[in-house]
Each structure stands twice: as C-alpha cells, then as structure tokens.
C-alpha cells in the first residue's frame with residue numbers, strides 16, 4: 030500500500046469534517062499531542078516491566094486517551110460525538126495521589142532528570158504543558174473545542190511529574206533540589222492546610 | 226578557536242544575504258529543521274548497523290538533505306541557487322513503498338513507540354510535521370521560499386512513519402493499534418487513484 | 422500531599438506577582454526553558470561520570486541556572502530581585518574555549534549526532550535556540566524582561582555545541598561534516614576581533 034497521498038503538499042489538509050491550512054492552531058494543537066504521545070512511547074521503552082508494571086499500564090492508557098483527545102480536537106463535523114470525558118481525569122488523579130506518596134516530601138522544585146525514564150517523563154511533562162498552552166489559544170480562537178481536553182492535559186502534566194518522581198524513588202535515585210528559591214510546594218487539600 | 230561571536234546577543238542575527246530578528250518565522254523554520262536533524266541524529270545512535278544498514282544510510286542522506294533545506298530557507302541573497310530538488314523526494318517515496326510492506330497491513334492508527342529507535346523515529350516524525358507547519362506559515366508570509374522544501378518535509382514525515390514501523394517489524398515488536406476509531410488507512414494508489 | 426490544584430483548569434495561571442493566560446508569551450518562554458532543562462537532565466543520564474566529570478558538573482550548574490532564568494522570567498512582582506547575572510555567562514565562555522579545543526579544527530557544519538549523549542546535547546542546543554527566540558519575542562512585547570537571560574541562552578547554545586563535540590571526541594567518534602556548502606566557521610577573536 031501507499032501511505033503518502035501528496036494531497037497535503039500545498040499546505041492544506043483534512044480535519045474530521047473539514048479542511049484547513051496546515052498551520053492552523055487546531056492542527057498545531059493535535060500535532061503537539063502527537064509529539065507528546067511519541068515521547069510517552071519513548072518513556073515506555075525505558076521502563077522495566079518488572080518494577081513499573083503499574084506505570085506502564087497507566088502510560089498505555091494515556092496513549093489511547095491522547096488519541097481520543099487528538100481526534101476530538103480534529104473533529105469539526107456537524108454530527109460529532111466527542112470521545113473524551115472527565116472519567117480518565119478522575120482516574121489519573123487517584124494515580125497521582127498514590128505515586129506522589131512514594132517519594133520524599135516535596136517542598137522545593139527538583140531538577141528534571143535522575144534516571145533515563147524519569148528524564149523522558151519530565152520531557153513529556155513539559156510537552157504536555159506546551160500542548161495545553163496551544164489548546165488554550167485554540168479555545169480562545171474557536172468554538173468547537175471540548176474543554177475536557179484542556180483539563181486532561183493540565184492533570185496529565187501533574188501525573189507525569191508524579192510518575193517521574195516515583196520512578197526515581199523506586200530506583201533509589203534522589204531528585205536534586207533547586208535550593209536557590211524558598212519552598213514552593215504547599216500541601217494542597219490535605220489535613221494540615223492551615224499550617225502551610 | 227572561538228565559536229561564540231556574541232553578535233546575536235541583542236536578538237538580531239544573520240541570514241545568507243541578510244539580517245533579521247531571531248524570532249522571525251524564517252529563522253524559526255530552519256531552527257526547527259535543526260531540531261529535527263538532531264532527533265534524527267539520535268535515532269541513528271539507536272539503530273543496530275547489522276540489522277538496519279539501509280535505514281541508517283537513508284537517515285544519513287536525510288541529515289545532509291535537511292542541511293540543504295535549512296540553507297535554502299536561510300538564503301535570501303539575490304544571486305542565490307537553491308540546493309533542494311524533487312529528486313530526493315522521489316528517492317524517498319521509493320524507500321517508503323519498500324519499508325511499508327515490511328509490516329503487517331495498516332488499517333488503524335498505531336501507538337507511537339515499540340522499540341527505542343522506533344519511538345525516536347516517531348518523535349522525529351512529529352517534529353518534521355512541526356517544521357512543515359512553520360514552512361507553510363513562512364510561505365504565506367514571504368516570497369523567497371522554495372516550495373520543494375515543504376513537499377520534502379511532507380514526504381519525510383511519511384518516511385519516518387514507515388521507518389518506525391519497519392524497525393519494530395524487524396525486531397518482532399508488534400505495533401499496538403488504537404482501536405477506538407474506525408479504520409482510517411486506505412490503500413491509496415492501488416485501487417482508487419482518482420481521489421489523489 | 423496533593424500536587425494538582427486544578428486552579429489552572431480554565432487556562433489562567435500564576436506568575437510570581439501576577440496572573441495571566443497560560444498561552445502568554447512569558448509563560449511560553451519559561452515553559453520552553455523547563456523543556457530545555459528536561460533535555461539536559463536526559464543528557465546527564467547518558468554521560469559516563471568516569472569520562473565526563475567536568476561536563477556533568479557544568480550541566481548540573483546549568484540546570485540550576487535555568488531555574489534562575491525561568492524564575493526571573495516568571496517574576497513580574499514590584500519588589501523583584503533578579504537571580505541571573507553575567508557571571509555564569511563568563512564562566513560558560515571559559516568552558517566553551519576549553520571544550521572546543523578538544524575536537525579537530527572546525528570548518529564546516531557537522532551532522533548533529535554521533536554518540537547518544539552528543540545527540541541529546543545537540544537536541545538541547547536546538548531547544549535552547551527555540552527558548553532564545555521566544556525570549557526575543559517577549560522582550561519586544563514587554564518591559565520586565567532581564568536582558569541577561571537572552572545572552573545566557575545565546576551562549577548556552579554554543580556551550581552545548583562545544584560539549585557535544587567534546588563528548589564525541591573523547592569517545593573517538595568523528596563528527597560527519599556537511600560538505601555541500603563552503604567552509605562556514607571562522608576563527609573569531611583570534612586574529613580579527615573588530616567584526617564582533
């Protein structure tokens with residue numbers, strides 16, 4: 030079979046239910062989600078299944094969800110049904126809460142890195158945030174944008190932060206703190222809220 | 226020798242035959258080609274020459290061609306001669322047709338990843354597409370932009386997809402399908418040629 | 422503890438001393454510095470401490486300095502004190518001068534890649550340049566932007582180039598030259614200083 034169609038050689042391309050310039054912010058946004066998805070695919074290849082079965086399961090779920098997100102962003106057809114819902118966000122929050130407890134108490138920023146997989150997860154975290162910024166721009170510019178995608182990306186970047194820390198913690202690699210600022214993390218939403 | 230000249234410390238920089246702001250879309254476009262080139266350099270380090278001699282040869286050729294593309298984009302001089310032609314595109318199409326047959330029939334999107342080199346090739350694929358989007362913007366904004374560069378990038382992203390699949394296939398790693406959409410790939414050019 | 426606060430779910434976020442849209446160019450700029458920092462964290466995991474102690478020390482210093490830069494860019498408060506100064510730039514210049522001498526004389530562009538760590542350093546180099554472009558845009562748009570950050574990023578991209586070459590040289594991997602252009606590197610600062 031032939032995968033290249035040459036139809037996009039002049040700078041226009043297809044959406045689901047439309048056609049637009051390739052440098053349209055909508056295409057930019059799902060293009061970045063594709064980039065993000067690829068970095069998650071990379072992190073998957075760096076995680077030992079014997080130690081990280083849970084995180085690997087999360088990441089494969091996330092890869093599918095990112096296709097849901099990308100498809101929803103690409104979809105401007107009249108009879109569209111969006112695939113994303115708030116459910117995966119809630120599931121991800123539960124996982125964040127678990128993973129974050131694996132590392133030592135977090136008070137200061139940490140240098141992104143440590144082990145190879147953690148470094149890649151940090152990279153994916155920052156690309157998630159780039160995708161989020163582009164969805165914000167898209168949402169300001171156009172109407173057919175499901176708000177749940179933006180929430181999903183916001184939470185995903187926190188998941189990836191928590192996962193990177195957990196990976197280092199399980200491999201006994203300490204995160205290096207950035208010490209040239211005051212303490213920045215507050216214990217949001219737990220018991221001792223008043224003390225912070 | 227000294228490699229830093231400090232001449233760009235205030236945000237202006239040199240083109241071939243001109244001078245401009247560093248955040249000019251032209252500089253952005255060849256800057257992204259440089260980023261892409263670096264990811265291809267990364268993929269090269271992850272491929273075993275005993276198994277992937279052909280793909281390694283392709284990738285080194287592509288690295289040189291990306292310099293041709295970048296130089297052409299940087300070139301606004303009056304007496305300029307562009308380096309890129311359609312020939313490398315045709316050569317790449319032949320390679321895509323070969324590589325795509327190595328994997329199983331393609332019907333649905335696949336999760337980017339699998340083996341380390343395939344994951345990096347998917348990353349490079351998405352950065353190629355970012356570069357393509359920027360060249361589209363540049364072409365709309367300015368006159369001296371060789372159209373062949375845009376075609377080259379469009380085809381390169383398909384080459385990188387085909388190469389990523391072939392890498393996984395040779396290493397007996399199956400690509401995971403994204404199953405939550407209908408079949409998306411059509412056998413272009415074999416039966417129904419009219420839609421091209 | 423909970424790391425996610427959900428406060429940014431609607432596209433607005435906090436600066437140091439302010440609040441803004443997430444797709445603001447200021448947020449974009451320090452977001453890219455965060456991305457860059459993550460790639461440097463990745464390179465760190467690929468360098469053998471027995472061979473690259475000096476470069477590893479540089480890179481950890483740089484990771485802290487990138488937080489200084491990011492924090493300064495995020496800081497729009499009235500009583501702000503910037504953390505970045507010209508001192509780290511001068512220190513980096515000394516290191517560039519040392520590292521650049523480790524490789525063979527540089528006359529032509531080289532293909533980014535070689536060894537895994539060098540490839541990652543080249544990637545980081547190109548992302549540094551993306552960050553630099555965004556700081557240029559930010560500086561044109563707003564007033565509270567420390568000019569030293571832009572200089573720092575400009576020099577950092579040269580440092581990363583020099584480091585990538587030194588890594589390959591120490592591992593006896595020759596950089597492949599791009600031969601389809603004339604010689605591009607001049608020995609700046611040794612003989613003819615006037616052109617700076």
Ligand code: B12
Nearest residue numbers: 138139186187210211213214215424426435488491492495
């Ligand atoms: C900027 C910022 C970032 C930047 C980091 C900045 C940088 N340096 O590059 C980036 C984008 C990288 C970032 C990332 C993240 N962040 Co953040 N970040 C912030 C933010 C806006 C400010 C933090 C900060 O630096 N404060 C200033 C610090 C504490 O002050 P300071 O350095 O000590 O300096 C002050 C004084 O000391 C004085 N000063 C400085 N130097 C000197 C020198 C002298 C001599 C003197 C006298 C004074 C002086 O001036 C300064 C300003 O007043 C806060 C929100 C907020 N508004 O507080 C969130 C915040 C801390 N981040 C948060 C989160 C969740 C993250 C991420 C996990 C997000 C993600 N998923 O990726 C990551 C973690 C990154 C990591 N590696 O650890 C959350 C934490 C939530 C919680 N549970 O507590 C916050 C609270 C935002 C929020 N509401 O959600 N972040």
Ligand code: B12
Nearest residue numbers: 032034043096099100103334335382383406407409410411
């Ligand atoms: C969006 C898109 C992408 C997105 C993927 C979207 C995502 N999910 O993130 C991205 C940018 C990642 C992408 C990448 C690629 N793509 Co693409 N892509 C498309 C596009 C525009 C739409 C595909 C799609 O999702 N269709 C909708 C699917 C089939 O429908 P659906 O999910 O089943 O949902 C519909 C219904 O089922 C219903 N529905 C959904 N849910 C529900 C639920 C209920 C209850 C009900 C009742 C209904 C319902 O509503 C939906 C809309 O009608 C097509 C072109 C086109 N216009 O078709 C190209 C296309 C498929 N892509 C193509 C190519 C080549 C690629 C790439 C190889 C490009 C590259 N070099 O990188 C990669 C491959 C990526 C991979 N990993 O496999 C080519 C394939 C060419 C061929 N030979 O067939 C196409 C045809 C474009 C073209 N003309 O060149 N792509």
Ligand code: B12
Nearest residue numbers: 228230239292295296299530531578579602603605606607
């Ligand atoms: C474009 C450019 C880049 C591009 C590369 C272009 C590409 N191909 O993708 C990118 C962005 C990648 C780049 C990166 C870097 N660059 Co640069 N780059 C330049 C620039 C602007 C032009 C270089 C160039 O290609 N010149 C044209 C060449 C020499 O001509 P040519 O290819 O032979 O073609 C001409 C003729 O031959 C004719 N021609 C072409 N084909 C044909 C065919 C026929 C038949 C005929 C008759 C004629 C003909 O037409 C052409 C135009 O006149 C110069 C500054 C300048 N204005 O010179 C800096 C410059 C060379 N770069 C520099 C630096 C420092 C770098 C980096 C190290 C920066 C960094 N930290 O990342 C990297 C190194 C990258 C690497 N991998 O080696 C410095 C070098 C400083 C020094 N000490 O000498 C320079 C001088 C800029 C500066 N003042 O600081 N760079």
Ligand SMILES: C[C@H]1O[C@@H](n2cnc3c(N)ncnc32)[C@H](O)[C@@H]1O
Nearest residue numbers: 158159161162434435436443448452
């Ligand atoms: C942790 C800090 O990161 C910044 N922030 C919030 N969302 C993003 C994003 N998508 N990209 C970059 N920076 C972001 C805000 O300043 C926040 O307070």
Ligand SMILES: C[C@H]1O[C@@H](n2cnc3c(N)ncnc32)[C@H](O)[C@@H]1O
Nearest residue numbers: 042043044051056060354355357358
């Ligand atoms: C496969 C699908 O990817 C989208 N598409 C086409 N070109 C690009 C690009 N440069 N960047 C991101 N997305 C692109 C179109 O929607 C196409 O149909």
Ligand SMILES: C[C@H]1O[C@@H](n2cnc3c(N)ncnc32)[C@H](O)[C@@H]1O
Nearest residue numbers: 238239240247252256550551553554
């Ligand atoms: C080496 C060449 O790279 C280009 N250049 C200078 N600064 C940047 C940057 N931040 N991003 C991309 N390209 C840049 C200029 O054209 C310079 O001459």
Ligand SMILES: [Mg+2]
Nearest residue numbers: 183184186429
């Ligand atoms: Mg957030």
Ligand SMILES: [Mg+2]
Nearest residue numbers: 037379380382
């Ligand atoms: Mg295409």
Ligand SMILES: [Mg+2]
Nearest residue numbers: 233575576578
């Ligand atoms: Mg420079």
